[in-house]
Amino acid sequence: MDARAVRDRASDLPTEPGVYQFLADEQVLYVGKAVDIRDRVRSYADPRSRRIERMVDRADAIDVAVTDTETQALLLEANMIKRHQPRYNVRLKDDKSYPLVQLTDHPVPRIEITRDPDEGATVYGPYTSRSRLETVVKGLREIYGVRGCSDHKYANRDRPCLDYEVGICTAPCTGEISEAAYAEDVTATQRFFEGEIGVLATPLRRSMEQAAESREFERAANLRDRLQTVEAFHGDSGAAVASEESGGERLLDVLGVAIEGEEATVARLHSDGGQLVDRDRHTLAAPDSGPDQIARVLSAFVPQYYAERELPDALVLPEHLDDQELAAWLDAEDVAVRVPGAGREATLVDLALKNARRGTDGRDEVGALAAALDIDRPTRIEGFDVSHAQGNEAVGSNVTFVDGSRESSDYRRKRLNGGNDDYANMRSLVEWRASRAVEGCDDRPDPDLLVIDGGEGQLSAARAALDAIDWDIPTIAIAKDEELVITPERTHDWPDDAPQLHLVQRVRDEAHRFALQYHQTLRDEVSTALDGIDGIGPETRKRLLGRFGSVKGVRGASRDELLSVEGVGEGTVTLLEEQL
Known part of the structure; x- marks a missing residue:
């Protein structure tokens, strides 16, 4: 396109916020955002750099999408x-993106x-906050019963599924x-997502008031929290509301940038409560050289990286951002x-810069x-582990690493029913992940490698699950x-300092930690059921759980077995029978 063609096309464009695309043979060359689409596109008649000039010369069409707000345009661009x-954008080479909601194009649409999104x-x-x-x-599903199941599950049913039983689907x-x-x-x-808050807020408020009148205070508090979320939802196109945490900045991200040739590397140092807890590196296509090159890398990296990731309380940067909408x-x-000039934060920026230049x-x-x-x-890479306590409360963990760094927003966990059979539990866990992927129920991208915590038995169980679902992913243990x-073909005994071994160990250890954490959470939840019984103190509760392993074990114990526990008398047994 020449300058005249750009001006002619711009004259037909809206003056609202939105996103524009330069196309060549229907291939996207460049994506940009604008407060005023017409003015921004018109500026390309006089490109700001040689790189953008080449892009405009190649383009044969311009497409636009209008948004309600500038923030929405920023997120849609990312x-x-x-x-x-697109070739001419500064691109972060990972696969995260902001979540969308779709109502599918079916006679009986599903929401997800x-x-x-589907065609x-x-x-x-x-939206910025998945939670x-x-x-x-x-x-919305609880009030209007819109289905969330895959087409595969929807077809040829002869009775409603569990979603109908728990009240989140009307079973069409x-x-x-x-x-x-x-x-x-x-x-x-649809009316809610188009801005009509009352469609959801009104029934939630009514339920909250009814719960309060019935003295169901815990339920009322839960409904209140949900109502606040709903009422804030359209405040900034789903963008996060102001943090309610007090006590100053807890989460701090420090970024450093190194540019070499056509690639830029951004190193991130993550501090939690003053302690450096994580670091990672990310590669982008470098923008054209110039005095603001690093600022342009940062302005491209920040919105793309923090898609579906928790924003920190503070960002410490080597240079100021050059994007006012992002700021x-x-x-x-x-x-x-x-942008610190001296002190501890300046030292951290230097450290991030060294990481960007050298790598971990x-x-x-x-x-x-x-x-x-x-x-x-x-x-x-996704890691899997199972945890149980003498066969009780078996759980499974599924953690994710991207480019060698933890991706905690993609962690998942599941309760299992395999007792103390580690192989059955592992097969169940991997089969659950595989079936969700194949049926399109898991919004995460497919992994490139699965890491199983265990030996040949666990690996065989995992591979049996993959074969059963026909999900072909390389798997090791x-x-x-x-x-x-261990791989299906051989066993590797790598040196202790081998970098590939360190990565596999990190994935394994994180899966193990996450499984144990979930298991402890369940044990804590179990213990509260006994805590809620007046007349049973912490020592008696501890002895009961120590003897029977879980609340389920306590419920299944005979009266004589309960009486054999130190400190448990007839009155305590009666309380357990009536309230547990």
């Missing part, structure tokens, strides 16, 4: 850059949160509601942005693992005692 990886779907978003979005979608699959009535509920759901968004999120210990662990296993580079890495 989503589209990640989805299309997704990063990659023809009605799509709302993007708030999940609260809203769950509330079996005719429990007519298609006409269901369509009205879908329309109400306004961070300010609205209550994120302090600083100067070694590419992900590349080393790919070479050692003779597989494609495993950018996304790491045994704890000798730190051997």
Whole structure:
């Protein structure tokens, strides 16, 4: 396109906020955001750099999408850059994006949160907080019963599923509601996402008031919290509200940038409560050279990286951002942005810069693992472990690493029913993950490698699960005692200082930690059931759990078995029988 063609196309464009795309043969070359689409696109008639001039010369069309707010335009731009990886944008080379909500293009639509909407779907978003979005979608399903199941599960049912039993679906699959009535509920759901808060807020407020009148204070408090989330939802297109935490800044991210040739590296140091707890590196395509090159890298990195990640209380940067819309968004999120000149934070920026230049210990662990296993580079790795206490309360963990760093927003956990059979539990856990992926119920991208905590038995169980679901993902196991890495073909005994071994160990250890944490949470939840019984003190509770292992064990014990526990008399047994 020449300058005249750009001006002619711009004259037809809206003056509202939104996102624009330069296209060549329907391929996306460049994505940008604007407060005024017409003015911004018109400026490309006189490109600011040689790189952008080349892009405009190649382009043969311009497409736009209008948004309600500037913040929404910023988020949509980050989503589209990640989805299309346009050649002329500064791109963060990972696969995270902001969540969207879609109502599918079916006679009986389903609602779901997704990063990659279906063709023809009605799509709302993007939103910055997945947790708030999940609260809203769950509330809508409880009130309007819109289905969330996959088409595979919806088809050929002869009775409603569990969603109907727990009240979050009206079961159109079996005719429990007519298609006409269901369509009205879908329309109400659409009205909420189009800005009509009362569609959800009014019934929530009514339920909250009824719970308070019935003295169900815990339920009333839960409904109050959900109501606050709903009422704040459209305040800034789903962007996070101001932090309610007190006590100053707890979470601090420090960024350093190094540019070499056509690539830029951003190193992030993460501090929690004054302690440096994590560091990672990310690669982007470098923008054109110039005095503001680092600022442009930072302005591209921040919105793309923090898609679905928790924003810190403060960002410490080597240079000021060059994007006023991004700065306004961070300010609205209550994120302090600083460029220190001296002191401890300046030292941290220097450290981040060294990490950007050298990498973590100067070694590419992900590349080393790919070479050692003779597989494609495993950018996304998922780890699995199971935990139980003498067969009670078995749980499974599923953790995710991206480019060798923890991706905690993609962690999942599950209660299991395999007792103390570690192999059965592992098969159940991996089968659960695989089936969700195949059925399209898991919004995470497929991993490049699975790491199983255990030996040959656990690996065989995991592979049996993958075969049963027909989910073809490379899978390895790491045994704890000798730190051997086991594949279906052979066993690797790597040196203790091998970078690929360190990465596999980190994944294994994190899966183990997350499983134990969940197991302890369940044990804590179990103990509260006994704590709620007046007349049973902490020592008696401790003896009961020590003897029978869990509340389930206490419930199943005979009267004589209960009486055999020190400190338990007839009165205590009666209390247990009546209240447990």
